[in-house]
Amino acid sequence: MAPTQQIYWHTTVQMPDDSNLTPLPEKVDVAIIGSGYTGLSAARTLAKNGVKAAVFEANTIGWGASSRNGGMVLTGLKVGMKTVLKKYGREIARQLFQCSLDSINTVEQIVKEENIDCGFARFGHLLVTNKPKHFDALQDEVEFMQKEFNHKVRLISRAEQNGEIGSTIYHGGLLDEVSGGLNPARYVAGLAGAAEKAGATLHARARVNKIERSGKGFVLETERGRLSAESVLVATSGYTGNVTKNLQKKVIPIGSFIIATEKLSDDLVKELIPKGRMIFDYKHYLNYFRLWDNRMIFGGRAAFFPETSNTIQRSAEILRHEMIQVYPKLKDTKIEYVWGGTLDFAFDMMTHVGEVDGIYYSLGYAGHGVAMATYLGKTVAEAVLKGNIKEHPFASFSFPDAPLGLYNGFPWFLPFAGAWHKILDWIE
DSSP states (O other): OOOEESOGGGGGSOOOOSSSOOOOOSEEEEEEEOOSHHHHHHHHHHHHTTOOEEEEOSSSTTOSGGGTSOOEEOSSOSSOHHHHHHHHOHHHHHHHHHHHHHHHHHHHHHHHHHTOOSOOBOOOEEEEOSSHHHHHHTTTHHHHHHHHHOOOOEEEOGGGGGGTOSOSSOOOEEEETTOEEOOHHHHHHHHHHHHHHHTOEEESSOOEEEEEEETTEEEEEETTEEEEEEEEEEOOGGGOOGGGHHHHTTEEEEEEEEEEEOOOOHHHHHHHSTTOOEEEESOSSOEEEEEETTEEEEEEOSOSSOOOHHHHHHHHHHHHHHHHHHOGGGTTOOEEEEEEEEEEEETTSOOEEEEETTEEEEEOOTTOHHHHHHHHHHHHHHHHHHTOGGGSGGGSSOOOOOGGGOOSSOOTTHHHHHHHHHHHHHHO
16 A cells, blocks of 8 residues: 655644735835745744744745755754865864854754744764775764864764664764754744744745845735835745746755654664664765654655655655665555655755845755754844845855756756766765
């Protein structure tokens, strides 16, 4: 029997719906496009500072990746810190890594202040290696992270990994105990409530179709009417569209898919991930997995194209196969849910904030959005208030266009990219 194509996280909380649409204001100080972590966090911060902020969402509040992801609240960036240091220099690398640590603290603080029941805890994350040479490549990571970033991580050898993961296919890993995990749908629903409580207004079914300059401000045309705004913040991540074409051409939407098993026994849960870590592997075509409420939540880049009924169905089969490779004991376990979401990758795989044509943006989380989007929503909002977005660490390097300009927003190259990543996993 095929699993239900439904977002499991949505069954654990009452998500904001569109049964009682808030009328659009005629004028706001800041119009925020997108109701994920970035937009809601920004709205909360702006409203707390007395700014009239409104969030405009094409679907329902929290509909996108913010309520569909694996719920991993991770240190670091998508790009390894050695690469970041080499490319941008020690000072910027240290600022960016500190932002990643501050981002987890920000999530923790908001959850506590707003009393959001989302199960946030510092479970730690484990990067597991698929080949012996992957583990060898991590040998100097402990010393590097301590020396350059004063950050403690620990190598877990293959001999001792059974204390961390009930699988024999890996060759050890790297443990970071600062990272955490949560229920992403409960968190984004709680963040929406916090933004409203602070005084922001949230508008579902209000897709922004056009943004025009008007004097020093902007006029926005939405599906539900027009309004004016002094400033605009784009927080659309993998769903960035034609209305901000210059940003759409800088962001690649990539599908990520997840399955959730039936409930497992307490004994099996303790065997699979004894300490409840957030786990992901070393591959380009990576898998990531964790436990929630005795279910195995297992995700990955099963297909690169964004979610459709067909890609979700195919991904369920691929992910189940991958899960059984990791955990043969789950061979006869029922998969109850499968769903997909869309990530946003910049061409340099870095996160970017800034301002273009008078419009602010925060984009390119590349799978690290739970913490970073929350943090950047807050800090970009603060930068908008102060008028100093160029001083933000994530605005200190360029936001690249596609090589040779061969991209207009439609990711025609994703099948080739997927095939290339599979080749890399085979040869590296």
